[in-house]
Amino acid sequence: MKLNLWQMKKSNDKITKLMNELEKIAPELSKIKKENPFRVPDNYFDDFSARLQMRLDAEKTGISKNQNKIIQFLKPALGLAAGFALIVMLAYWPLKTFTPNQLANNIGTETDISEMLYATMVEGIDVNSFYALLEEPNGSVQFSDDDLAIFVNTNSSEYEIYSETNN
Amino acid sequence: MDNSDLDLIADLKNEKTRDFAFNSLVKKYQERLYWHIRKIVLNHDDADDILQNTFIKVWRSVDKFREESSLYTWLYRIATNESLTFINSNKRRSLIPMNDTSEFLMNNLESDVYFDGDEIQLRLQEAILKLPEKQRIVFNLKYFEEMKYEDMSKVLDTSVGALKASFHHATKKIEEYLKNRD
Numbered sequence: 235m236k237l238n239l240w241q242m243k244k245s246n247d248k249i250t251k252l253m254n255e256l257e258k259i260a261p262e263l264s265k266i267k268k269e270n271p272f273r274v275p276d277n278y279f280d281d282f283s284a285r286l287q288m289r290l291d292a293e294k295t296g297i298s299k300n301q302n303k304i305i306q307f308l309k310p311a312l313g314l315a316a317g318f319a320l321i322v323m324l325a326y327w328p329l330k331t332f333t334p335n336q337l338a339n340n341i342g343t344e345t346d347i348s349e350m351l352y353a354t355m356v357e358g359i360d361v362n363s364f365y366a367l368l369e370e371p372n373g374s375v376q377f378s379d380d381d382l383a384i385f386v387n388t389n390s391s392e393y394e395i396y397s398e399t400n401n
Numbered sequence: 402m403d404n405s406d407l408d409l410i411a412d413l414k415n416e417k418t419r420d421f422a423f424n425s426l427v428k429k430y431q432e433r434l435y436w437h438i439r440k441i442v443l444n445h446d447d448a449d450d451i452l453q454n455t456f457i458k459v460w461r462s463v464d465k466f467r468e469e470s471s472l473y474t475w476l477y478r479i480a481t482n483e484s485l486t487f488i489n490s491n492k493r494r495s496l497i498p499m500n501d502t503s504e505f506l507m508n509n510l511e512s513d514v515y516f517d518g519d520e521i522q523l524r525l526q527e528a529i530l531k532l533p534e535k536q537r538i539v540f541n542l543k544y545f546e547e548m549k550y551e552d553m554s555k556v557l558d559t560s561v562g563a564l565k566a567s568f569h570h571a572t573k574k575i576e577e578y579l580k581n582r583d
Binding site (some may be wrong): 248249252260261263266268269270271272273274278285286287289291399 | 576
């Protein structure tokens, strides 16, 4: 209690000091009664807290509504993105799987077949025809070493090859 | 800072007690902040909006409150900034030249149904409106609210010496206006 009285006295002293200063520097101002000329609607301060709470609640709802809006907005976009990804996979995977490697494999297979046929042809040539082809001037037929090896292996026995090479 | 404010801050920073503490804070400071704002913007509806904005800002930034300043000066600081922001945005929207805001506010005052002052009070308010914004706030805080210069320094982020000089100049200008109007 004593402390409060002391504080009040100190406060009053300050106000008095202020008023004394005003009297010296602003006598006209110091004559005017210090009062509040403004007023508020009835019950304004009684209702203020409730109105403020409503606004705060609305703001909180607004934040969660905004979050929902974002999700709602993104849903179709995400759906589209997922659909597109599915289409790409459905198109891409078969293409990757069946072309061009697949084609390359097919070509390889065909090449293997043609090579086999060629080798069979070479094997099937008799000796006289073979030599005739070798001696033909400006012959269009060219035999590689491999072709010759195939011919020799097919048409000569191992003994004959050994005899010829050692003589 | 008084003990009740210290307790209030602690409760505001605690999620469990925040709502109740905020309610207490509003009840404790709503009138003082309202009148501070009202003297800056003059119009009741504007003051009401700004007061709500002030408390909403307090709600949002209570975690950022550094206890270097008192709760009281922190609240006043937010209220002052919100009021000045309001005035400046009004200026931009209405394309009012910077030096004509006193005329704009004077119109606000004269058309305000919640102004109950007599002729002398109206003249005093006119005189106050002639002051530059910050000087007007200094005058109101010292003359009407008797705020200590040390607290005002934290509210307005201005030195005590500058505030004393500002108040002195403000009273001289008001005195001049009142003498000339007679």
